[in-house]
Structure formats: C-alpha cells, structure tokens
Amino acid sequence: MAFFEALRDKAISTFNQVVLDKKVGAESLSREQLFCQRFNIPDEQRVLSKAAVTIAYSSAYTNQGQGQGKSQHSKQNGYANPAKRTIFNESRYSGNLYLTQQFLLFEDGEDFRDCSFTLHLSTVKKVEREPSVYENRLILLITTTSKLMIRFAFEASLRSDTERFAQSLSTVLKKNQPQIKKLDAFVQTCYSEYLLAKNNISNLNVEHVPRGGLGLVFKFPGNPKESRDKTKLKLWFDLFMEDGRNLSLIKTQMFYKLIRVGLPNRLRGEIWELCSGSIYLRLQNEGEYQRLLEDNKDKGSFAIEEIEKDLNRSLPEYAAYQSEEGIGRLRRVLTAYSWKNPELGYCQAMNIVVAALLIYMSEEQAFWSLNVLCDRAVPGYYSKTMYGTLLDQRAFESLVQATMPLLWEHITKNDIQVSVVTLPWFLSLYLSSMPLVFAFRILDIFFMQGPKTLFQVALAIFKINGEELLQTEDDGSFISLIKNYFNTLDSSAHPTSPQLKYRNIIKFQELLSIAFKEFSMVDEDMINVHRGKHRESIYQNISTFVKRTEIRNLPKTPNISSNGLNILYDRFYSLVEQSNITKGSGSSTIDYKSFHKFMSEICEWVAPLEEHANAAGSPFLNRLFRCWDSGKHNTLSFPDLVVGLNGLVDPDLMSSMSSFFALYDDDHSGKIHNNRILEVSEDLLYITDPWKQGLLLDRISKVELQKQVLAEQQKLPEEERAQETVTVDEATQEEVTGKQIERYLHAASTFIKRAFEYAQPDEDEPLIAELQISPKFRHNAALDPTHPVYLNVPTFRMVILADETYELLFSTTLRDSIHLEKAVDTDLNPIRNLRDMFDGLLTDGMKVASKVRSRMDSRASQVSNSGQAASIASSASSAKSGKTIHEAEEEERDDDFGTISIDEKDKDLILATETSSLSDPVSRKNNNNNNNNNNNNLKRTIDTTNHQVNDEKQKENDPNLNLIDF
Template sequence: MAFFDALREKAVTTLNQVLDKNRNSGLTKHQQFCYSHHIPETETILSESAAEIGIKSDYSTDAYNDNLPFPQGRIYLTQSFLIFRDAFDRKNCSFSVHLSTIKKVERPPGSDYGFALMVSTYSKLHLTLYLVGIRSDSERFAQQLKIALKKNLVHVGKLQPFIQTCYSEYLLAKNKVSTEKVEHAPQGGLGLVFKFPGDPKESRDKTKMKLWFDLFRVDGRNLSLVRTPLFYKLVRVGLPNRLRGEIWELCCGSMYLRLDYQGEYNKILEDHKDQKSFAIEEIEKDLNRSLPEYAAYQSSQGIERLRRVLTAYSWKNPDVGYCQAMNIVVAAMLIYMSEEQAFWCLNVLCDRIVPGYYSKTMYGTLLDQKVFESLVQKTMPMLWEHITKNDIQLSVVSLPWFLSLYLSSMPLVFAFRILDVFFLQGPKTLFQVALAVLKLNGEALLNTEDDGTFISIIKQYFLTLHESAHPNSPNPKFRSITRFQELLVTAFREFSVIDEEMINNTRAKHRDTIYQNISSFVKRTELRNLPRTTNISQETLSLLYDRFYSVVESLSVTKGSGTSVMDYKVFVEFMSEICDWITDVNVDDERHFLRRLFNHWDTEKQGALTFTDLLVGLNSLVDPDLMTSMSNFFELYDTKGDGKIDREGILQISEDLLYITSPWKDGVLFDGITKANIENVIADEVYKKQVESGNTSPDQSEIQLPSDFQVDRDKLEQQQVERYLQAAATFIQRAFEYAQPEEEELLIKELAIDNSISHNAALNPNTPVYLNLPTFRMVVLADETYELLFGSTLREATHLERPLDTKFDPIRNLRDMFDGLLADGRKVATKVRLRMDSRAANGGGGAPPNSSNASIKSGAKREEEEEDQDDDDLGVISIDDNDKDLLLATEAQVVVKESTEKPRISRMESEKIIGKSDQNLIEFET
C-alpha cells in the first residue's frame, strides 16, 4: 500500500502551483525573472537600467568589431548576478555574470559617454556598461552594484575550487590562454572511462572543441559567459563530448546551484548512509534497467554512480523520491557529467524544466500529451482526423518520447543532440521534435489503421536516422543529408511557431480535465487495493477517501508537499467532523483518548496515519458485534499485548469512558434508552387519547396520533445524566472489585494471611492487579448503559457516511434527533396497540403501563408561546398539525429526509570548419 499512498503525492494545490510556474502566472516579477534567466529563485532585482554593452577580451583582437553597433537592452542587478538582455533579440547578446567572478569595476578613462562602467572578470572579459537614462538613476545603479559586490566578498572563496571542476577552465589553462591554475582535468562523466556514444570522427568532435575554445577566449566561460548568436548555433550542431555536461548545466542554470551549495551532495549521502526507504527499494529494482546498451551500466562503477545520484535526490526531495524513467535520464547525464553535476541538473529538471514529469501520477507528462494532441490537431489536421477515425491512441506512441526525453526511443547519439537543444530552449523542444517526427512520417502513417502499425513505422524511422534522407537524389548535397538532420531542420524551422506561450496556453486549457482524470484513477486504484472492510460500504469508502485527503491538504503543516498521511492534529480534525462524541481536544495532551486511538491505529509507528491505517481503525470502531467492539476497546489499553490491563490502565479506561460519553452525560445527545422512554411517553399520550375517545378496540386498523403535545425533556435529560454518572461510578467500582491480583509468589502469599489488608486486595495500591478481557466484558455487560454504549450508542454517533461539507452541530443534531423520534409514527403506533392489547386482556380500564405525565396544549396556545420562545430553548419538544405527515412517515423516509439537509568567428570561417552537411543547421534560428 505504500506505493498507492505515495501515488497521491501531488494534490490540487501542488498541481496548480506547478502549472502556474509553467505559464508564468501567479508568480511575482522577481520569480518570473529568475525563471526566464535560469538563476536561483532566491534572487531578486535590486536595480535595473537601460544600457548599451561593449564587450572586449584580452584574448581577442577586435571587441565585437568596432564597425558593429553595441547591443542595446536592459541591465539588471540581483544579489549575485549582473544580467543583460538584448532589447530586440536575446540571442543577439545576453549574459548572466556571477558577481563572484568580477575582479574590478571602474569608470572607463577618456569616455565621452554620459555614464559608463567597465566591469572586468577573472576570465579577462571586459564589459563596458553605457547606462542610458537620468544620471541620478545611473549613479544609484552604480552604488547598488558596489554594495552587492562587497556583500559577495564572502562568497569569492567558493570560486577557485569551483572553476577547478569546469572543463572550460582546464581547456584554456592547458592551452596557456588562461592564467588560472588548473593542473588536472576535472572529474567528468562515465564517457571518459567507457567512451562516449557515437564516432567522434564522424561527429567532428575535435573540430567542435576548437570552435568552443575560440568562443571561450573571446566571450568568457562558465560563470561569466556572454551568449551571442554563435553560442546558440554551436549548441544546435551538437556539443563536443567533454564539454556537453558543462554546457548542459550552464544552459539550465544548475551550475549556479552547484556553486552555491558546494559539498551538499556528499553531505546528503553521508547523512543518510545505510538508511533505507521505499524510494531506495524502487531505485534498486531499476538500476540494471538503465540504458543497458551502454557499457558503463553493465559494470559496478556505472551502477554505483547512478545509485548514489538517485539516492541523494530521493533524500533531497522526499516528496518526489524516485519515479519512473528518472533512472534513464540520470544515466544519460552521468555519461557526460560528474555525480554532483548530474544531481543538481536533476533538481532543476524536475522542479523547473518539466515539473510533474517525474512523479507517481506523471501528471505533467499526461498534461503535455493532451497539449501535444492539440498541437497535432492544429498543425496537421488531416493526420489528426485519421488518428481519431481509427481510434489510434497517440499518447501511447508519444508518452515515452516525453518521459524519457527521447533517450529510450532513438539511438543515444541522436538523443543527446536533442538534449543539447532541450537544455538550451526548454520543453518546447520536445513538442517540436515530436511534431516533426509525425510530419516526416505522415504519408506512411495515413496508411495505418491500428496502434501496432503506427508504432512500428515510428520505431523503424528512429532506427534509420543515420541513413540518407534523400538517397535517390541526383544532387550529392541532398544525398549527404541524414534523416536526423532533416528531422532537426523540420522541428526547429517549420515548427518554430510552437513557443512557450502557445504551450502554456494549451496547458491551462486542459489542466483541469487532466487533474480530474488522474484524481479519479488514483482514487479508484487506491480503493480497489484497500484491505477488506466488512463494516464500511463502498459508498462510505469513497466519502472517507475524499474527506481524508481534503482534511490532509487543508490542515497539514506540509501543505503543498503532496503528503498522503495525516498527523495527530489533522486526525483530531478528521474525527471531529464525523463523530458526535468528540468535544474539545487539547492536542498537547498525551493521555487523551484520541491520542491513544491515534497511536494504536499507527501500525508502522511513524507518527502519522495512512489512509489504510485510518480505514482499518474506523472499521473496528464501528463494528456492530458487541463482543468484538469490547475486545477492540480493550486492545487500546493492552499496550504490552499480554491480555492484561494494570491499575493505571483501569483508571485511564474510566477517564476515557467519561470523556467518550460526555455528549450523553451532558444531555447533548440522547441514547437508545432515553429514546425508548420518549417513545413510551408519546405512546402513553396516544393511548390516553384513545381511551378518552372510546376507541380502545385492538382491532382498530388505524391509530390516530394526537395533533399536539409536549414532552418533558428536562426530566428525561436528568434521568440520562444520572444514569451515565452512575454507570461511570459502577464501572470503576466493579473493575477493581473483580480485577485479578498478580501472582508474585511469596509476596502474595504473605499478603494473603495479613488480616490488616482490606478484604478486597485490588483496592490496595500496594497490591498489583490486572483486568483481563473476560472480566472487562463482564463489568461492561453488568451495566445497561455501557452495554448499550458498546453495542450501538458509540457506533450510531460515528457518522462515516456524513457528507464532506457537513459538520456536527449539537443544537441542530438534537433537533434532527427529535424529528426522527417523533416522525417514526410506526413505532409509536405499535406501542399503542400493545397497550390496547394489554387493556383488552385485562378486561379494560386502568392506567396504561409505564405511563408518564404528559400535557396537551392547543395549537393556538403553543404558537403564542413560540413567539416568546428563543430558538435555542429546547426545553419542550412539541408537534403541531403540520407534522402529521411526518408522524406517519416510515423510518426509511426519515433517514432520507435527514440526509438531504444536510557566442566571435566569421560566418565564412564557421562554414569552412563545420562543413556543408551541417550548413542548414547553422543557418536557421530556432
């Protein structure tokens, strides 16, 4: 059941929060800014200004070419970053420079510009900020920058150890470009040991590395990289193997988390060493099924790295823990990344890039399947019509693409090219590639009539991505284009209209439907796998399920975390909504009956109840069998499990029985005995009227009930109060009277001959005694009130079937109870007939048995008194002519009534280096 308990780890609040993040609604300006620039969410905008940017490096001969205009846009300052974004096109120029990389800020000499600042970084990159606007605002920006730099001095010490882990620094230091001392290559991915997927010569890996080397010299690197058009082009033509991991974490922003939280990954592993969890059990099952085609995952080294990353994440984010397909994605990352890099990249992937993909319900993936179907319908209506006509389930085909990020669908060498763009531009990449796959196979797919053929065509296509897209073309240039290159061109050119805004709008349109479907599925699955509950119907199970998660989500301290258990505070609230016998509860009282009940139902002793725990407990609470009910109550106090309750336990039972019976002891509720007395009073009154009218024949087919009479509620209430107080006193007396003395050999023998000891050794505090189950039952059964309590009273005051929006109101409950009593005309009529039969047997005359004083008032007089009577005055219960129909209603009708109220390289140089086969890719923009 642990699986199904974790299944519901995201409820409505969490789902809405995640989806709102996706569509940038409901977020503050600072949060949207952080998401847009891939920086930590803790950053806020301290100052901003319009600016033009000059860029120069000590290793370049031309700074952005003097004949080119400076990029224009806005410059932002946060607590840890200096960020620039081009006003017209972010791909033209943008950067997020970490303040710890800034070595010097000065006013440029000989500048004729109004206000300018030159920022120099450790990578020998010089950024000249020409601030546009009122001088006072520019001075304020400069002052804020000065303050922020001073505050970041404490973090500068993190920079040197961090850059030792970046291959870009090692690359420049090895080629004597950088002055930073990086003596050893940083720890990298498994590809360094087991080789990287694909042929490095065929992918021109060394050539790509030279391009990136030149870019790093001119435009900075890692924490101080300036993104120019060449940066985006080099990502799209495929990243070099040794740099792939670093560029991935730079693009998605996990690099900044790794900088801020150095050492946390190892600390998490150390803190939870040798600990076990449900997530770890699930991880162990999937380790050997993670990219088995790659050699590293047929060795202990690869498996161990994967295990550590997945385990660390499960402890870092216990609400998600471990989910399906997460092992495949992390296994792919570890080929190019160190463990720490993969760990932080996984955090960003799950929390920001594709939230909801890796969860028990996979609600994010399911939602995007609905979005994908809508995009297919909009962009390829003919294909969509064919799919719907033949009842082809498109989501069955496309779900693995999105969930595993194509890693399990196409050869790894191509899937990693998809990931290059995915980390750069986000989840829209998944949709663009998926649409391109369908478009390029559209003609063949139109000839399919079932899911199997549809899947077979797509699978065969993925296996032939390395082949020529136009093998019969007379043009050698066309013949050199592979199917994979064609796929990328189609995805990022023809489907460039698929942007974030379109995706988020479509998500908003379908999210409610997806949530409802998931909720219904989860509910049906969990209910179907619950243990058998003979005392709770299926309809009531559904109500309890809804109430459980409603209360957990609204009251739990961990609201929004997707918790599927309730703590004691939530438990008290839950029980208060369904039990009439629960009054004020001090949640800090460890001796309270509800605390004992909570601890007993908590079978795993985790300080929280699952839905299964609660259900099993409730099933025992409402057991209709008297003996079983008493046994269940006895078990609450048999803490040692030896069938004995000691003196302290007996006293605690008596206290708890006083608490449980408070509503009846205080006259708020009436039990079965009092209800029977009320019925007798009514029957006596009816019988009296029958005698007066002379209709005393036992053959009478109809009993005429009086139109108006009163019941002395105060008297009946007082009788019930006295009866419950007497029951409490009798219980404690008899419990100790019949308690068994502990047989402690000589001590007991000596006590047995001591005449100074009371005749009842159980009453002596120096004498250990215990109460066993048979004796407990005997004591209860000896009292009519407590026998009824365990037999029906407690069960009838526990309303498992109570609607979710209905809460207990003592006043209203009392009125409903009287309505039910007085409306059950059948019972009253039966008692009246019994009296008539008795009269006939006795020859007529005489007072009816069990007669009580009852007065009859006219309807007019009663109406006059009601005008002066407050609504809360329940001293007299009366019935008028308007209640005649209710008086004759059946018991079933009464129940129904009650329930209804309720990157700088020239283009020519790039073409010469990269080659003609990738020309299409480097030309177009995503």
C-alpha cells in the same frame, strides 16, 4: 477558494517564493525578471545601461591552423599569448548591449542564435578606448586571450549615451575587482578549461581533472563510439578556442548546432549549467552548498524522511545508484536543497531529475541546477501542489486539440485520460520513460531552449503513433501502445526500406526530427496562450483531479459508501491544510491533535480535545491513532484513516468484535492479558459514556419509549388516536434513561467479572513465584500477578454476547454513533499534496526505460566483445612499430587532440542537422497503398503541417543528410 487566494497573496507580498502560478507564465513576471530569464542570469541583476552596438571578436587562435597542428605547435606559434595585431572575425553582429551589476550582455538584433553572450565582468582583463572621427570603439581583452570589439554609432544624438555607457562600464568593472581573485579557482572546476589547458591552449595551469559526475566512475550511459563522443568533443574543443568558454563563451550558430547533435559526455554537465544559468549561481554563492550541509548536519525533518524513501528508487537501472557512493551524493544534494528551500522541502520526481544530473555533474553543480529547475525552468512542477505540472497538462491537451483534432476527438469520445500518460514525461523530463541515452539527448535541448522542448517531443510522440492511437478505446491500451513505442526507440524507423541509409535511421532520430521541425511553431508564446486558457480553471479542477485519483487507489473499504469517502477526503485534507501545508511541512498526514479533532466531528462519543482533563486526550483515541498508523511515524495518512474507520463501522457483529479485540493484541499473539483486559473495560466505559450519562438513547431505550407511547396512545378514544401526537411525560423519560444508565453500569461491571471468570490461565510461570501478595489483591484476579490469565477472540466474543447492552453496542450502537457522511463544516477547500501521487506512474515508466537500457547494454557488450580482437591486434601493431601499449593508450585520450585528426566526412555527418526529412518516400508510398481510404484521411488529419517530402532523387544527392544524429 480561500486556500489559493491566501497563497496568491503571500506570493505577491514576498516575490521570492515559488507558489502555484506566480512564475508559471511570462505575464506574471516583472520586466526585470523577464530580462534576467532571457539571459539566464540571477534575478537580482538590473540593467544599468543599454546601447545599440555592432560587435566583432577575435581569438589568439582564430585562423591559426586547423586540425592536428593546433596542439602540437601551440607554444612555438605563440598561441598561449594574444596576437600583437588583432584581426577581428569578418562577421559583424548588430544588436543591443546591456550592462548589469555583474554582466555584459549582448544579443543579435535579428536572431539571438546568430550571436549572443553573457560575459561575466570578472573575465574582463582590460578595456581600451579607440575614438575616431567616424566611430567610438571599445576593445575588451578577455582572460581567455580573446578580444571583443564594441563599436558605438558616432551620431551626435547618441554621443552622450555612449559616454554614459562607457562611464557605467568603468564604474562596474571597479566594483567587480574582488571577484577576479576567485575567478581562477572557479574556472578550474570547468572541464572546458581543463581540456584547453591539457592541450596547451590555456594560460591557466590546471593540474587535476575537475570534479565531475558519476559517469567518470560508473561509465556514462550509451556506447561512446556509436555516438561519436570523441569527435563531438573535438568539435567543442575547436569552438572553445575560437569563441571562448565557460564564463566568457560567445554563443553562435555553431554552439546551438553542436548541442542539437548531442553533447559529449565529459562536457554535458558544464553545457547544461551554462545554458540554464546555474553556473552563475554557483559562482555567486561559492561555498553555500557545503555550508548548508555542515550547518544542518545530523538534523532531521519530514523532507529527509521522504528523501530516504526514494533514494533506492532513483534510476535503479544505473549502476551508481546501486552503490553507497551514488546514493550518498544523491542524498546530500536533495538534503541540502530541502534546507535551502524548507517551504518546499522535497517533492516527488526530484530524486529522478537529480540522479540524472549527478551522472554528468558534481554535487555542487547538480545542486544549483536543481535550484534553477525548480525556480525558473519548470516553476510549479516540484511544489506542494505541483500546480505547474497540472497546468501544463491542460495546456498540452489544448495543443493536441489544436494540432491533431481528429485524435483529440477520439480521446474525448473514449474518455481517455491523457494526463495519466503524459504527466510522468513532463514531471521527470522523460527520464523515467525513455532509456537514459535518449532522455539525455532531450535534456540537452531542454536546457538550451527551455520547457517548450517537453511539449514539442510529446506532440511528436502523439503524431508518430497517431494512427495506432486511433484504434485504442481505453486508458490501458493507450498506455500500452506508448510504452511499446518507448521500448523500441532504438530500432529502425523504416525497417522495410530498400535503401540502407533509411533503414539506419532509428525511431528516436525520427522523433527529434518531427518534434523540432514540424512542431517548431510551438514556442513559449503559444504555450503561454494555452496556459492562460486554463490558468483559472485549474484551481477548480486540481482538487477534483487529485481526489478522484487518490480515492481510486485506496484499499477496499466495503463498509464506507462512495459519498462517505468523498466527505471523509474533504474533512481529512481540510485538517491537513490547516495543520501542515500552511506551516510548510509539505506533509499529507495529520498528527494526533488533528486526528482527535477529526473524530470529534464525526463521533458522538468523542468530546473536543480542549474539554479533556488529560492534555494527551483519550487513552482509547491514542490507541486507535497508534494502531492505525501503518508507517509508525506518529502521523496518519488518508488511507490509514479510511482503513481504520472501515473496521470500526463493520456491520457484521463477529467482525466488529474481532476488530476491536485486535486493537489490544499488540504482539499479534491472539491473546490479551490482565492489564489489557482492564484497559478494554476502561475504554468501553469511555465509548459508552454518552449513553451511561443518559445524553443519548440506544435502541433498547428507544424501543421502551416507543412502548410507552403506544400505551398512552391506547388510552385515547379511537377517533383521536390518528389526530393527536402522543408524547411521554418527563418522569417516564427519566425512568427510561435511569434504566439505561443502570444497564451500562451493570454491563461494565459484568464485563470485568466475566472476563476474568472465563479467561484462561497463562502457561507462562510468573517471574516471582513466592511473591507475598496482599489478601486484598489475592481476591482480585485482575491484580494478582501470581495468576496471569488471558482472553482470546472466541472468549472475548462470548463475554460480549453474554450482555445484551454490549452486544447491541457492537452490532448497531457504535456504528450508528459514527457519522461518516456528516457534511464538512468549513469554508476551506481541501487540497491534496501531490508529492506521492505519481509514484506508480513514474515507477511504471522507469521499468520500460530499464528494459530498453538492458537490451542496449547487451548489444553494446556484444560489439565490445567483437572489438577485443581488433584491440589486441592494434596493441601488437603498436609494439611492432616501437610504441609501448601505454603510448598507444595515450593517443586515445579523450582530452588530448594533439595527434588526432578527424575525418571530414565523419565531421560533416555529425554537423549536418538541417535535413529536409527523415521519412522514407518508398516505404510511405507502400504503406499508403496498403491502407484504405479512411486511414489515409485519418493520417492527413493528424498531420499538423504542410510539410512536404522531397523526392527520392533529391535526397540521394543531399550530402548533408544526417544518418547519425538529428
């Protein structure tokens, strides 16, 4: 396919464009790109040196007291300064250390989740070298008052490698010294730094709360008390003290565990950008976001027009996007990205994703996170063809077939389109399908472990609803069942269980448990294998998939056959490809020039544009173009064109004349006046030009020629009539043609005469009553402004029907001259831009999410109202104890842990994520007894693993069972 081959060649030559599949799948990336993606650092980084090392680290606050004592006594215990004697953490981690132009990178050799870090070199304050007889060591002092010990092996064969690494580190640190100057200002944009500074743990003086998301103004989704938000924030506070933060964070098992149980609202944005690597892009390109907005201020583009259409449809259930502040932030981020990446501009569902990011992130944070999402996390999802999304749909279907064969057999047997259900999940990262409070929990894990999260969650949804899905027989019931499941995610997964702890487990917790335990084997390697199976076939299927979807959603066009619609689609999008996509406009419409070319290919009375004396083309085609343009953007979409052609080829004579009349009724008054009557006459002359010049013959002329043939045939002997082909001579043909020319000239003249003869006088008086009119104009009714007249539809029909030639024009001649099913004469395979194709799917999912959100907010409101009495009592108690209300409120500040102690039981509940199962053996047993043998077999087939449920007694004795979070 020429179009995709051209894009493929372009990708190979530029390397920096995200086009189709060049970044969908690890096998298409270079070794350097794979390395950068592994550590989520900018693509231009290259490995300068590598060494096998053992590392250990320490903090000034390690083992220096626990709980409430840290903040209260930080100054007198000297926590703000590094300890004189460094006592490193007892844990030692062996692995590979990498040095690039701006980063020092490490990952544990056995499991990167045990220990890894991406240390920006601007955070390194000092390097000390401690050689000994047995080992070479480097001690790095970090700006966060942490120390990092790097031990190299002292073997003779590695001595030179160690020296080279140390020399390279010294050289790179010197080059990064200019970065140190802007480090303080940058880290003050991170809430983690503010959190520690507020509690006297940071040397930095952070005076103001960093710019954050809309949640700081419009509140964050969900109930913070139910989610134990403050306790989670305290756990992160402890982690930051011991393991560093932002640009110098060391990621250990605790880091990943805290993400899995759900991030606190205040830190969610920072942890997202830290996991995705967008924080490094933000540091590297400081100020670029504002420059993009300033440099392109007041400029317009097609992408900006598309953005404006979608602004009010971006998470409308969230209060911020019903205000100018939220809409303004969203507009600026999407607009800035469209200028940074004009080749892409704006794509469907980007507004939903960015709207979600802005709840927890500042505009600049969201902007760079969007860059990472489009270029790296889900490449090809937000693109002109959305190739990455469609490829992952095929990969997902392949995974369903492999893991749930019985369900897949049922899906294929009933011709259920899985992609119609699941595509919005992937495209909007579940934000348009689930209530936000649940979708953000999935995003937490998505930013931590990548796109495999989308597959694992989708597979878990299918498995949980497997038995019910086997009862569905069509797309509608399949979608309805899944929507109902999303509608009840906040309800109990086991409402009939006799044990309270199982009744407290909601469906969303069960979903996460199955997704990340039973489908943990679905990793990037497995997904890439399934992607590889369909990578080539998706090229052939993408056009068919999109064509079928768009044609199915077209307005009714009874005058155009199904085959005609298919051919018109191919013709239209071949012009779109030539005029728009290759120019990077991202548009799925055609301009007037392309429209004229389109009509010249199917209409016998339209000459190519270059043959017109007037550069603007035919006035009649310009009128068609303006009238068919429903959006009034001087462009035509495919539905616009099809609806217009449907009226032009109407076989009903009366309807055909009415449609033609409507083209000139600009004000929809049912009247066309003097000047418009003249335009109708001129346009009829234009349309009938091929017949007026004798280039084509209409039905009257063809019948006349047939009569001449029959007459000539009658002159032959009877035995020769059936054997010889009789033709008329050239003189006869010229005679018939001449009569036709006279008929069309007479028809045009008669139309003008009868139109003004039968036209009705306009009731409105002329603007100048006493105007002196030349006798020449006074005898021409069309040019006499003192006698305005008009035609209505009945009169127009009467004038047309009074002439045989024009009556035939509207009944058959015009329709027969438009060849809708003429084959497309092009080698290009047309491709449809997908940006607006999924609008209905996304909107439908958002309705479900909004409904659940409203119910949850109502329930939270009831809880809040019931707690007001307790709050009043608490205030009274504070006053009685001598504390002011202000002091009592200060104790509840989210960023102050000096007087807060956490119940260890509460802490254990949150951190206990390694549960054996969330299934209730009692309810499962009862359910199995109620099902017949066939249903039991179905369930066993749907199960994807040999996951065994521990017995009830073992669960009751498990102190780590998590009833709150997965």
